Amino acid sequence: MNALTLSGSIRKGSYNRLLQRDVSERLRRRGVAVTELDLADYPLPVFSEDIEVEGMPDAAVELGRLFVAADIVFIASPEYNAGLTPLLVNTLDWVSRQKGRPFRHAVFGLGGVSSGKLSTVVGLSHLRDMLTKVMALTAAIDIRVGPGEEAFDTQGQLIDETAITRAELLADELIRLAAK
Ligand SMILES: Cc1cc2nc3c(=O)[nH]c(=O)nc-3n(C[C@H](O)[C@H](O)[C@H](O)COP(=O)(O)O)c2cc1C
Structure with a gap:
């Protein structure tokens, strides 16, 4: 089984990059081969049909090609202006x-870190909606x-207990769904 993970932020010190790394490690500990993408390595112009x-x-x-080949895709998504x-x-x-x-091959897992207490609840809802519209299968837990x-210590390790519990549940669920 193989997974692709990415972050919607390429900011230096991005918290979403830390979440991406955390989930990547949890999947690896379960035997999944993980490719951790850095979107800075895939520079693209603003989309235009021209x-x-x-x-x-x-x-x-x-x-x-990477999306088509993946059994699991995990996206860590910040929230910008809801x-x-x-x-x-x-x-x-x-x-x-x-x-x-x-978008039809992998099971998608979603997560997000923001600076607010409401977290990325609105942004992730947009992301799930968009993925569902393109017929992607998304795990219910995020x-x-x-x-x-x-939420992270000075070494960049996730220390928020609720987030850790959800990350563990999501890693298990992604593997369960991808195995089907
Ligand atoms: C343009 C912009 C809009 C933002 N809008 C929101 C928002 O709607 N909700 C929120 O919780 N945080 C918002 N933030 C704060 C981000 O959650 C915060 O900068 C976060 O750390 C970004 O993720 P990163 O650390 O992975 O780069 C916004 C930040 C920027 C730059």
Whole structure:
């Protein structure tokens, strides 16, 4: 079984990157081969059908290939203005245009860290809705963490007990669903 994990933030010190790393480790401990993507390595222009006609960017083709090959995809998504980050929306729009139905293969797990106590509850709802509309299977349990500065220790380890419990449940659920 193999998994792809990504973060909707490429900010230095991103809390969502820390959550991505945490879930990646939990999946590895369960025997899953995990590819931890850094979206900074896949620079893409803001999506336009004109660019698509001129020629599909290599990064979009490679991301599409990775999504098609994955049994599990975990997305750590910040919340921007009660929605998603432009980076994540742009990435998913490019992926949606790739061959092989990139959202139809894996089971998707969602999580997010924000600076507020309400965490990413609204943003993750948008993300789940969008993924459902493109026929992706999403695990019902998600991981909502906030405020980010209280949830991780100085080494970047997740220390929020509720988040840890949910991350454990999600890792188990992703493997259970992917095995079906
Ligand atoms: C443009 C922008 C909009 C934001 N909007 C929200 C929001 O709607 N809700 C929220 O909880 N946090 C919001 N935040 C704060 C982010 O949750 C916080 O910056 C978080 O740490 C971003 O994730 P990262 O640490 O992975 O980069 C916003 C931040 C930015 C830059």
